[in-house]
Amino acid sequence: MSGYLSEIVTGGKSLITGLAITAREFFRPVVTEQYPWEVPTMTPLFRGHIELIANEETGEPNCVVCGMCQRACPSACISLDGKKNESGKGKVLTRYILDFTKCSLCGLCVESCNFNALRFSKDYNLASFDKNDFIMDMLKRLEEQNRCKH
Amino acid sequence: MTVPVHLRQDETFVLNLGPQHPATHGVLRVKLTMDGEYVVKAEPVLGYIHRMHEKMAEEGTFVQFFPNTARMDYLHALAFNHGWALVVEKAAGIEVPERAEYIRVITVELNRIASHLLWWAAFLLDLGGFTPLLYAFDDREKIIDLLERITGSRLTYSYMRFGGVYNDIDDEFIAGTRDFIKRLRGRMPRLYHDLVTHNIILIKRIKDIGLVSAEQCRRYGATGPVARGSGINYDIRKNEPYSVYPEFDFEVPVFNEGDSMARYMVRMHEMEQSMRIIEQALDKLPGGPVMGKAPKVLKPEAGYYYSAVETARGSLGHRLVCDGGKNPYKLKLRSPTFCNLSLFGEVAEGMLLADALAFMGSLDLVIPEIDR
Amino acid sequence: METSMWRALLYLVGIMAFAGVNAAWLGWCERKGAARIQRRIGPCEAGFAGLMQPLADGLKLMSKQLLVPQGVDGIIFRVAPVLAMIPAITSMAVIPFSENIGARAMELSVLLLFALASIGMIAILLGGWASGNKYAIISAARGVSQNLAYEIPMLLTVITVVLISGSMNLREIALTQQGGFWHWNIFRLENGHFLTMWISFIIFFICSVAETNRAPFDMAEAESELVAGFMTEYGSMGFGLFMMGEYLNIVVGACLTATLFLGGWDCPFGLTPGVWWFLIKIYILIFTFIWIRWTYPRTQIYRLLNLSWKILIPFSLANLLVTAALIKVF
C-alpha cells in the first residue's frame, strides 16, 4: 500500500515541477529567428556553390584550364574547356559549367586548385522551379560580378 | 513489463508501420503481424533508402569517398569521416599531426552531443511530448553554428582529409565551445532532467520496456548505447583506443537493466562525458600544423584492413580490402544500427504497439545508415 | 419563463456564434500558447498577430475534397464527424452562463450533459470503424475504452457536488455558490467540505482532460503511433468537424468545471457577479488544458486505464464516502 501512495506523491510532484518549468519558459523571450525579416549572416568558411576568382585589375579569371578540379570532383559536376592564348603562353578559359544539382560541396575541387582560381560563394538561398537553373555558367557569373563592381 | 499474454496465432492481421510513418525516423518499414494491439511478429523491411555507397567507394579514389561518409549517418557525420580517415591512414601509413588529432576529437565529440540531443528530441516526440524537441534544438543549433564556422557545412561534413583536417580552428570557436558547454551544463538539470527524466509519465512509459539481455546483444552484435544499456562495458574509445582518446579521462556509463530507461540514461550520461572530453581537449590543444603530408594519389599496400570507431549509435567498422590500386578494391561498412535493429524482431514480440515504438525510439535508428 | 419564439431563436444564434467563434479561435490560442511555451512566436502573419489564421485554416479545409475511401459504409463515414459536433453544441444549451443568461435551466441538466458526452464517444467509434483503416480501428478501440474508463470517476465526483449543493440543476448548483470564493464548492467551508472537495476537483479536471482525448491521454489520435487515429481517412471538413468537436468539448469541459467547482458566474469577492467572470474562469481553465498538453508525453494505453481503475475510481469513491459522512455528521 505504501508503494502505491508514495508513487502517487512522487508522480504528482514530478508533474507539478514539469508544469512549473513550462510555465517559466512561457514567459521567457522568443529564441527563434524570424527568417524572412531577419536574414542570417553566413560564416566566412561557409560553402556555397563554387565560383571563379578574378585578379583585381584585369578581371580575368586566374584559371589556367589545367582540369585538376574536373578530375578531383567525385560526382563530375565541373566541365570546362579553353583555347590557346593568342600570345601563345598558356590557355584562356572559354567555358566553365558547374552542375550544382550533383555537387556535394566536399571542397575537393577548391583544394586541388593550386592557382587560387576557385572559392566557395556565400549565397545560400538558391531556389527555382527549373532544374536547369542549377547548371551554372561560372564565366557569365564572373562577368556580371565584374560589371556590377565598377 | 509486457504482461505475458496468450497471443491467438490465427486471429492476427498485418499492420504496416512505415515506410511513411511518423515514428520511423526515415523510411523504415516494419511488417507487424498484430493480435489486437499486441505484436505477434515484427519483421523490419529495409532498402527504401539504399544508395549502394560500397559501389561508389569502388568507383572513386580514396579521397573522393569522403562526401559519401557524411551521407550515411548524417547525425554523427564527423565520426564516419573519422572512421574512413583512420582506416586509410592505417593502410597507407600516413602520419597525422598532434593538433589535427585533437581537433578531430573535439569536433567528433561536439557532433556526438548534437546527435544525442536530436535523438532525445525525436524520442520524446515518439512518446508524445512535443515541447522538449524545441528546447533540444535550441541547444543543438548552437553546436551546428560552431561546427559550421570551421567546417563550412552544417550537417554533412567533409571536414577530415587523410593526414589531418580541412582547416584550422580559431579562438572564436574555442570561446564559443566553452560558452556552449557552460550553457548546456546550466540547462541540463532543469530542462532535460526535471522536465523529462523524472517525469512519472515518461518513467512509466519506458521503464521495463524492451528488455534486451547482454547475451542477446552479443548474439545480434548490438553495440554502443544499446549494449551499454544491457550491462556490456564496451566503448571503442576505451577498449580499442584510437586517435588521442587515451589522453583523456572519462567514464563509460553502463546500466544493467537493459530496458529503454537504461539506454536513455546511458545517452544522457554520455553527453556529460563528451563535454568533459571536449574541455580536456581544449585545455591540452597543442600548436602546430593541422595537415600532415599525404601523397596526392594514394596507393596503399595490398591487404585487409579494419578500423572501428565509436559513433553515437555504436561501433562503426570499415573493412577495407586493397589490391594496391588507387581505388579501394572492396569496402564493407559495418553500420551499428544495422545490427542494433536486427534484434528488434526478437525483442518486440508480445509487446504493445505503443511499447514497440518506445523501444524502437530507444534504439536510436538512423535509416540511411542501415540501408547504406 | 415565457417560451416565446424570439427568446429561443436569440439563444440559438447566440450559442451557435459562441460555439463557432470558440471552436475556431481556440485553435489559434492553442498554437499561440504552445508556441510561447516552446519560446517561439506561433502564427503571426495572417492578420494582426495571426488572428486571421483560423479563417485561413477553415477556408483551406473547406476547399479540400472530402474523399470517401472505397468499400466503406459511406453513410456512417459522413455521419461520424457531424455526430462529434452535435453533443458539444447541444450541451451548451444547458450551461448557465450567468444569472439571467442561460438557454434553459433544466432540472436534470447534469445528467443530460453526461448523456451527450457519451454520444461524443460513439462518434469516435463510428469514425474509426467506418474509415476501414487499421490504424483507425485500433484508435477507435482505444478511444472507447479510455472514455469509458474516465466517465465513471467523473460521475462519482459530480455526485459529490450534487450531494453538497442539493440539486441536479446546474443553475441551482451555481446559485448555491454565489457570494465570494469561500462559497465556491472547491473551498466550501461549512461542515468541513473543503477537506474533500479539492480532491474531487483534481479528479474531475483529470477526467475532463481524458474525456476530450487530449494531452497525456490522447491515445485515440496518437500521432506517432496511429498516424492520425480515427481521423486518418478524413479529408477536408470531415477532419475540420472532428477538430472543432474536440475544441468544443474542451469548452464544455471547462464550463462544467467552472460551474460545478469554481462558482459559475460568481466574482471571487462577491462584488460584481456576471458572465465576464464566467468567461475568465473558462479561459483560464482552457489555458491549463493547453499548458498540460504541451508539457507531458503520452501515457501508454494500459497505464492510462490503470490510472483510472486503480487510482481515480478508488479515490473518488472514498471521496464520495467522506462527503456523505460529513453531510450526515454536520
Added chain:
Amino acid sequence: MLEKTLVALVELFPEPASAAAPAGEGTQEAPLREAGVVATGFAKHGSHLDVLCRPDQVVAVAQIMDREGYFLEAISGVDWLDMQQFEILYDYNRLGGEHCRVLVRTRVPRREPVVPTVSHVFPAADWHERETFDFYGVQFQDHPNLIRILLPEDADFHPLRKDFKP
C-alpha cells in the same frame, strides 16, 4: 585471450599452419595459402588473427568463436575476378574484456558460390548473409530466408560483382 583463441583455432586445422605468407596476401602472391592461422599486426591491419579456412569449416570456426565469447561483427564478400573466386570475410570481435579481433576468410569458386550459413550460431549473421547474397549472389546453405535485403525484390543483378555493368 589472444593465445587462448589461437590455441583453440589451431587444433581445428590438423595440418601445420604455414605462416610463410606475408601478413596480408594480395592478388599477385604465388602460392595460395591453404587453411591456417596467422597472427597479423593489429596496428597495421586492425585485426589480431587472420584465419583462412575451407568453406565447410566456417560453421566449426563460428562455433569455436561462440564458445570463446566472441560476437560476429560483420560478414563481407570480396570478388576476386581474375582468380575467379569469391572470398567471404567473417569479422569476430570481443564485447568488453581484453580486446582481440579475428578475421576469418574462406574462398569459394565463382561459378557455384555456396557457403554453409552460421545464422543458427550467430543470429546477427542472418541479415549480413542476406546482404552478401544480395550484392554478390553467394548462396548460403539452409539460411532461414535467403531473400534480398536491400535491393528491390525483383532485382535480377548482383551489383558488387566486378563484372557488373549498370
